[in-house]
Amino acid sequence: QFNFHERNKALYKTYDESGFAKEILLSYTAGINNYIENNHRPFEFVLVNYYPEPFVPTDVTTFVSFVSYVGLDEICFAVEKTIIEFIRSKKVSHNFLQQVFQPHLNNLTVEHVHLYESISDLKSNDGLKSPVVPVITNSNNWVISGAISSSGFPIMSSDPHLDMSKQPNTFYESSYNSWQGDSIFGISVPGIPIFLMGRNRELSFSLTYGMMDMGDYFLERIKDGKYERDGAYLPLSVRKYNIAGETVLFYETAEGHIIERNVENYEKEIADGLYLALRVPDRNDEVTFRQALLPFAKTVPEAQRLLPQSNLGSNYLLADTRGNIGYQQTGSVPVRPTSTGLLPLPAWKTENLWTGYLSDEEYMTKLNPPEQFITTANNLNQDPSKPCVNTYPALPTRVNRISELLKQSTNHSVEDMMRYQGDTFSKIADLTIPLLEPFLSHSGIEDELRKWDRRFQVDSRPSALWFHFWKEYTENINTIIFGEAIYKRLEPIVFNKYTFYKIAIAGIETGFVDGIDVLPVLEKSLKTASSRYDGAAYGDFRKYFSVNMFFSGKLPKIFGLDVGPHPTNSGFEVIKVGSVDTYISAPCVFMQTWRFVTDMSTNVFYSILPGGPSGNYLSNMYLLEIDNYVNEIYKKWEL
Helix, strand or coil, X not given: CCCHHHHHHHHHCCCCCCCHHHHHHHHHHHHHHHHHHHCCCCHHHHHCCCCCCXXXXXXXXXXXXXXXXXXXXXXXHHHHHHHHHHHHHCCCCHHHHHHHCCCCCCCCCHHHHHHHHCCCCCCCHHHHHCCCCCCXXXXXXXXXXXXXXXXXXXXXXXXXXXXXXXXXXXXXXXXXXXXXXXXXXXXXXXXXXXXXXXECCCEEEEEEECCECCCEEEEEEEECCEEEECCEEEECEEEEEEECCEEEEEEECCCCXXXXXXXXXXXXXXXXXXXXXXXXXXXXXXXXXXXHHHHHCCCHHHHHHHCCECCCCEXXXXXXXXXXXXXXXXXXXXXXXXXXXXXXXXXXCHHHCCCCECCHHHCCEEECCCCCEEEECCXXXXXXXXXXXXXXXXXXXXXXXXXXXXXXXXXXXXXXXXXXHCCCECXXXXXXHHHHHHHCCCCHHHHHHHHCCCECCCCCHHHHHHHHHHHXXXXXXXXXXXXXXXXXXXXXXXXXHHHHHHXXXXXXXXXXXXXXXXXXXXHHHHHHHHHHCCCCCHHHHCEEEEEECCCCCCCCHHHCCCEEEEECCCECCCCCECEEEEECCEEEEEEECCEEEEECCCCEEEEEXXXXXXXXXXXXXXXXXXXXXXXXCCEEEEC
């Protein structure tokens, strides 16, 4: 549908022939091909009779495009689609939706509503339930200056979160040493020749997903295979593919707006009507591969100059041995003349179309802030004086908790950072439990909840009751607002969960949601959860498996390919955030996928990578650090 490969083949022709991006792509693919040519095929390839083709640079750039969309840019598309579904349901007022998605629906008009109701082939969001795709739902990082560290130098901390339900790990750790004296350690993703996070002897760098709104839905009016622009009709381009013996058709405008249709209509020529069409960034990845130079930077300002333009929207934190700490926002956010991004607009009015991408200066940057620390947790990072880049940030609970911990001392150590990465204190529970006080019994499990320290622990009974209560309350309040049918259909979609959570938390904070008194809903949810409570501790049911990616848990456990079950104390919207769910009968486990802490006073760093550096399950390196991960034991390295 997205035509990523053909787009990247065309874009690759625009790369600077002598530029760094082309050089690194050619070198990287040459190394992969050298390995393929001089080594036996992996056993999995032999089993399915697969012979890998030689890698070419556009395989790499296509993969970058894919991973920057799936679970990342895809989030805002999903939210836009959900907004349209809410409007079409006619279950809630437009004023309420404007409050939930403030300020991005402030320009919602009756005309927009009529257009959304007239979409003739609205493709469901159900495809986003897929368990196959790793989704970045939560990540944390923070950096402190020497003014509040025990060493007098900056300390960097990072714990990105990805799907943990598969082995080997999405990330792999690697090091680089050159004859020129460069020494680098960090993590990468197979298929992308970039250190995403790590450090050299002078600089440390880490990122979280920036929740950048880098794509849009548009409304397209189609007639006789043509689309409208300012009253004129222009021919759609069509791509034909043969998939499983069937011819499928994808339609696209000259700007790259891909017309979205339901799968059952892919074989048919496009009918007249009103359609949603999506557009993703179509820049070549020369801007992204500037990040490959990041590990060679020596200072925070030098690193900041490399980062703003990228097809991976991120929050980068930086620290150097000179004592600097910094933040740099990165992305490929389009220039939107008439919108902040979440409101799909008519493309036939050309004033609504993109006019380019934001410049370096339009992304947020910080250097040595007076607070003496910087932290990000997928939260809102928006300079009010600059164009909108964040339309659907994560809840502020994690970033607030991290900030709270960092403000408690002016003598933080590496060991403190490790402890903070494992923090399970729930600010949402701390806000909610006082509201439950009138309804809590003074004996039994409800009294335990009253006295609970708000920290998720595997052997904790009140942690378990809270978990069940929160699930019950979220369902109850959103069912009242949207109706049971809509809630049941949209809730399993990963990104919609956060919309429903935000609504539930808004009720806790204000006492009312869309005119509904929250207290009776809280009482009902508590009593239902309490009556169903079976005495289990949190870790009795909060367990995760991690299965071999190729065999998908189909082999007996005695073969040693799979991990678990392991109880976890990770929880909703705590620093050690975690989700153990099932989508389409397959596990989805979103947890800390890497832990990293380093003090810039030395070349020492500490990390945990759940899994091992080898994808070969016959190697003793395959599950090397699983026990360390379960027990939160960091390994110590030195550059």
